[in-house]
Amino acid sequence: MSRWKALPADLDPRVRQLVVRLRRLKDHGDLSMQRLAAKTGYSQKSWERYLNGRSLPPREAVEALAQVGGEDPTRLLVLHELAAEGWEKRRRVPSVAEADEEAASGAEAEATADEESPPPADGKVPRPHGRSLRIAVVAGAVALALAVVSAVLLAVRLTDHGTDNRAAATRSASSAGSLPTSGSAPAYTCRIQRTDGRWYAGNSRTQDAILAQGLAGPDVAEAQCLLRRAGFSPGSIDGVYGPLTERAVKDLQKRAGLPPDGIVGPHTWGALRK
Known part of the structure; x- marks a missing residue:
């Protein structure tokens, strides 16, 4: 796995989430910067700026990396759309x-x-x-x-x-999924069972949904149930990805030897269902 530089401290969380996902996709494909440039058509220096948070990658570059890494580009393009909003706001507000x-x-x-x-016309020096x-x-x-x-x-x-x-x-x-509103929060239950060597909780059977703070729905409830089964408390099983859920994800990632970024992706799902 590549030794990545720390991202800028003032980087918008939505941009940070996209860059972390792109870094993991590059590492998973065992691609050097030179090979990545050759396969995507974007220069090595461009990818260094994109993956170090100094420049927002264009939509086409994100889609090209997804294709090279064998990833469905749909989720990455959703993350890119959110990141573009955060990047534009950062440009409008000077530091x-x-x-x-x-x-x-x-x-x-x-x-x-x-x-x-x-000196003044009258010759007097102030x-x-x-x-x-x-x-x-x-x-x-x-x-x-x-x-x-x-x-x-x-x-x-x-x-x-x-x-x-x-x-x-x-x-x-x-x-x-929509965030629950007061008085209408969906009820989720954990029906833990093991099928074909994988754990399931009865809310979702996804293996690669990207989850992070601010998201909500059955995929989040599934992750919360599996986190609780693994011994990491995510708080209530409410289907809302909040701070307690993120902390539980980071603890699981540390135990599994994954980068503790608090984002649930294919590798983290593998650890949850293992």
Whole structure:
């Protein structure tokens, strides 16, 4: 398995989920970057950017990797659609560091222009303390602007975080079932039985559904039942992929020697049904 670099800390969760899935597909096919480029038509440098979270892969590249890896592209394209929304939102909202750098550059330009300004027409040279006062005023204005920008960006990020979670849950419902609403949550039961050497809980017989936080439906309930059977508590068997379910998945993946990314895919299903 490849030694992957850690993904950027500020990467949108939906983009992170897509990149992790693409990395696992490349590793599963035992493909080097050079072979991957030759088989998909996208350059090696492009794939390095895509798989390290520095650039969002185009839809065609995702579909090409799925075909090379023998994977049904439908689920990957759903993940790509969600990731594209997260990537676009990240581009629209500049980071605090970028805002700080822009404001600092403006202050430096202001100070440089003040120092290089020609003497007044009457020949009187301004006293040094006058220029120092103007620099101090500019610096104070920059500091105030930075504080305001930081406060606004923090408020925007908090708002976007809640909006992103709601949007991801809504979009994911189309492929994994609707999220339950108050008073209408479906009832799931665990009817554990072993058939042909595999465990089943009576809610779904899938072997490769991609599950992650925000999804809901019988596939999630099936995974919750099998997690409980394996000794990892996912909380209630409610068919909703929440934090407790994700933690139980990570614990199972660690025991099975899989990357503990908290995403249920074909390898994790294999460990659950084993």
